[in-house]
Amino acid sequence: xxxxxxxxxxxxxxxxxxxxxxxxxxxxxxxxxxxxxxxxxxxxxxxxxxxxxxxxxxxxxxxxxxxxxxxxxxxxxxxxxxxxxxxxxxxxxxxxxxxxxxxxxxxxxxxxxxxxxxxxxx
Numbered sequence: 001x002x003x004x005x006x007x008x009x010x011x012x013x014x015x016x017x018x019x020x021x022x023x024x025x026x027x028x029x030x031x032x033x034x035x036x037x038x039x040x041x042x043x044x045x046x047x048x049x050x051x052x053x054x055x056x057x058x059x060x061x062x063x064x065x066x067x068x069x070x071x072x073x074x075x076x077x078x079x080x081x082x083x084x085x086x087x088x089x090x091x092x093x094x095x096x097x098x099x100x101x102x103x104x105x106x107x108x109x110x111x112x113x114x115x116x117x118x119x120x121x122x
Contacts, residue, residue: 006043013079014039017050017091020078021068027066032057037096041089048089051096061095074101 018036021029022028033055040049052068054061068075080088 006041010039010041012049012109013041013048013089014050016079016082017075020075024071026067028063029071032064034064034107035099037098045085045087045089048091050091050093052093053096053099053100065093091093094107 007028014036017039021034021036035053035055036050037053038102039048040051043066050068052061052065055065069092072093075091076088079084095116
């Protein structure tokens with residue numbers, strides 16, 4: 001069960017990861033809208049899973065995730081230095097499909113609404 005200090009450390013770590021990613025100059029990362037949606041860290045600080053959402057890229061989230069996983073050592077070093085912690089977790093970046101799924105559901109609901117509108121003249 002996560003404690004108060006554990007969740008606060010995860011929030012601080014998320015804030016630092018966002019700042020580090022924002023400062024990257026890799027063209028695979030800078031194009032499009034990149035959002036860190038969630039960061040889950042294990043209690044022993046061994047591994048942190050970072051969920052990212054990528055919008056507005058023709059290649060989708062795969063090249064961005066690949067580039068971030070390639071730079072995960074740099075992110076780990078920077079987080080350790082900025083937060084003044086001795087042991088920083090290894091970061092694993094995974095795509096978060098929540099926003100794309102929500103947009104898909106909204107499109108389906110809009111289609112249902114337009115199909116029912118002519119019949120509702122009763």
